[in-house]
Amino acid sequence: MGEFDFSIIVKSLPILWSGLLLSLELFGIALVGGIFFGTLLAMARLSSFKMLSYPAAGFVNLIRSIPFIMAIFWFYFLTPVLMQKLTGQQGEAVGPFTSAIVAFIMVESAYYSEIIRAGIQSVPRGQPWAAYALGLNYWQSMGYVVLPQAFRNMIPIMLTQAIILFQDTSLVYVVGLKDFLGAASKAGQLTGRIVELYIFVALVFLVICFSASKLVKYIQNHMDPTRQRAVTKDLTLNGPGFKPGGA
Amino acid sequence: MDWKFLLEQAPSGGMTYLGWMMSGLMWTMLVSISAWIIAFVLGSIIGVLRTVPLKIPRLIATTYVEIFRNIPLLVQMFLWYFVMPEIVPAELGDWLKGTYPNLITLPFAQFSLWEFTAAVLCLGLYTASRVAEQVRAGIESLPKGQTNAGLAMGFTLPQVYKYVLLPMAFRLIIPPMTSEFLTIFKNSSTALTIGILELTAQSRQISEYTFRTFESFSVATLIYIIITLTVIFLMHLIEHKVAVPGYVSQGGH
Numbered sequence: 193m194g195e196f197d198f199s200i201i202v203k204s205l206p207i208l209w210s211g212l213l214l215s216l217e218l219f220g221i222a223l224v225g226g227i228f229f230g231t232l233l234a235m236a237r238l239s240s241f242k243m244l245s246y247p248a249a250g251f252v253n254l255i256r257s258i259p260f261i262m263a264i265f266w267f268y269f270l271t272p273v274l275m276q277k278l279t280g281q282q283g284e285a286v287g288p289f290t291s292a293i294v295a296f297i298m299v300e301s302a303y304y305s306e307i308i309r310a311g312i313q314s315v316p317r318g319q320p321w322a323a324y325a326l327g328l329n330y331w332q333s334m335g336y337v338v339l340p341q342a343f344r345n346m347i348p349i350m351l352t353q354a355i356i357l358f359q360d361t362s363l364v365y366v367v368g369l370k371d372f373l374g375a376a377s378k379a380g381q382l383t384g385r386i387v388e389l390y391i392f393v394a395l396v397f398l399v400i401c402f403s404a405s406k407l408v409k410y411i412q413n414h415m416d417p418t419r420q421r422a423v424t425k426d427l428t429l430n431g432p433g434f435k436p437g438g439a
Numbered sequence: 440m441d442w443k444f445l446l447e448q449a450p451s452g453g454m455t456y457l458g459w460m461m462s463g464l465m466w467t468m469l470v471s472i473s474a475w476i477i478a479f480v481l482g483s484i485i486g487v488l489r490t491v492p493l494k495i496p497r498l499i500a501t502t503y504v505e506i507f508r509n510i511p512l513l514v515q516m517f518l519w520y521f522v523m524p525e526i527v528p529a530e531l532g533d534w535l536k537g538t539y540p541n542l543i544t545l546p547f548a549q550f551s552l553w554e555f556t557a558a559v560l561c562l563g564l565y566t567a568s569r570v571a572e573q574v575r576a577g578i579e580s581l582p583k584g585q586t587n588a589g590l591a592m593g594f595t596l597p598q599v600y601k602y603v604l605l606p607m608a609f610r611l612i613i614p615p616m617t618s619e620f621l622t623i624f625k626n627s628s629t630a631l632t633i634g635i636l637e638l639t640a641q642s643r644q645i646s647e648y649t650f651r652t653f654e655s656f657s658v659a660t661l662i663y664i665i666i667t668l669t670v671i672f673l674m675h676l677i678e679h680k681v682a683v684p685g686y687v688s689q690g691g692h
C-alpha cells in the first residue's frame with residue numbers, strides 16, 4: 193500500500209473549489225432550464241395537435257435512447273453551428289461551457305418532461321374540465337389549476353432526478369471542462385497524487401448526495417401519500433425504458 | 440452529406456470506418472452484457488438481503504446501495520481504474536498493472552484486459568445497487584400474507600423466498616429491469632474515459648479522422664436506437680410469456 197499524503201488536498205483546495213463552483217453552476221442552470229423546457233415538452237406531448245405531440249415525443253425518445261455522453265458530443269458539435277445560423281455571424285466562437293449548458297438543458301428537459309407528463313396525468317381529468325367550464329383558457333387552466341397540483345405531486349421524484357443530474361454534471365469531463373472531477377484530475381496531474389484527489393472527490397459527492405437523498409426521503413414521508421402514488425403509478429405504466437434517471 | 444466514407448479503408452485495424460463502428464458496437468455489447476451479469480446476480484442478492492428480517496445483513500445491503508448510488512458513475516470508473524491498483528497490496532497492484540493486462544490480447548482493441556475488467560467491474564457493481572432497489576421494491580410490493588402463509592405451511596425463510604416471493608417478484612419487475620438493462624447499455628459509454636473504444640468513442644474517433652461528424656454521430660445514434668427498440672420488444676415478449684394469468688397487470692398499453 194502506497195503512502196497517503198492528504199495534505200495534497202489542502203494544497204489543491206482553491207482549484208477544487210473553483211471546480212465545484214462550476215459543477216454547481218452547471219447543475220443550477222441545467223435544473224432550471226431542464227424543468228422549464230421539460231414542462232413545455234410535456235405539454236406538447238399531451239397536446240391533441242399531432243404537429244406538436246409527435247415531434248415532442250420523437251425528441252424525448254431520441255434523447256432517452258442514446259447515452260448522455262453521446263448527447264453531450266452531439267450538442268458540443270451542433271451548438272456552434274446552430275449559434276452561427278441564429279446570429280448570422282461567422283466565426284463567432286462558442287465556448288465549451290456554453291455548449292455543455294445547451295447539452296445539459298436539452299438532455300435534462302427530455303428526462304424531466306417524462307416526470308412532468310406523469311405529474312400532469314396524475315391530476316384528475318375533471319380538474320381541467322372544470323377549469324374550462326369556468327371559462328378559463330388552456331394556458332390559464334394549465335397555469336392556475338393543473339400545473340400547481342402536478343408539481344406538488346412530483347416534488348420527491350423531481351428532487352431525486354435533481355440528485356442524479358448533480359452526479360451527471362461530472363460527465364462534462366469528456367469535453368475537457370474543469371468541473372469538480374475535471375479540477376481534481378488536473379490537480380492530480382500537477383501534483384502526481386491522483387489517488388488522494390479522486391478519493392476526496394468521491395467522498396464529497398457521497399456526502400452531498402447521501403444527505404440530499406435523506407432530505408428527499410424526509411419530504412416524501414411528510415407528504416400526502418396519495419399524491420406520490422398517482423405519479424409513480426403513471427411512470428411505471430409508461431412501460432420499459434421510460435423511467436426517469438440514468439445517464 | 441456523404442455516407443460513402445463509411446466504406447473507405449480506415450487508417451488502422453485493416454477495416455473500413457464501418458468496421459470501426461461495428462467493433463465499437465461489439466465492445467459496447469461485451470461490456471454491457473458482462474456487467475449486467477454481475478449486476479443481476481449481485482443486485483438480486485443485495486435486494487433480497489434488504490428485505491430479510493435480520494439486522495446485520497440488512498445494514499450491509501443498505502450501506503452498499505447508499506455508497507454505490509451516491510457517487511457518480513464516472514468517479515467510480517476512475518476509482519476502479521486509477522485508484523484501486525494503488526491501494527491494494529503492492530504485489531497485487533503491480534500484477535494488475537503489469538502482468539494482468541497482457542494475459543489475453545483482446546480482438547479489435549487498442550486497450551488491454553485491465554481496462555475492460557475495470558469498466559465491467561465498475562458498471563456491474565454500480566448497477567447492482569440499482570437492481571437491488573428494484574428487487575427490493577418487487578418483494579415489498581407483494582402482500583405480507585404471502586410470507587406468512589409460506590411460513591405457516593412450514594417453509595423455512597429461504598424456501599419462502601425461493602418458492603413464493605422471488606418467482607412473483609421477478610415477474611413484477613421485468614419492466615423496470617428492462618430499463619435498468621438499457622441504462623447499463625447507455626452507461627457503458629462512460630468506459631470511453633478509461634480508453635475503451637466502444638460505440639460512442641468510435642463515432643468520435645471516426646469524426647476526428649474524417650471530419651464527417653454529423654454522419655458518424657448519426658450512425659452511432661441509429662445503432663443505439665435500434666438496440667433500445669429491440670430490447671424493449673424482446674422484454675415485452677418475455678413479460679407476456681411468463682405472466683401469471685390474472686395477477687400481473689398487463690395494462691398500460
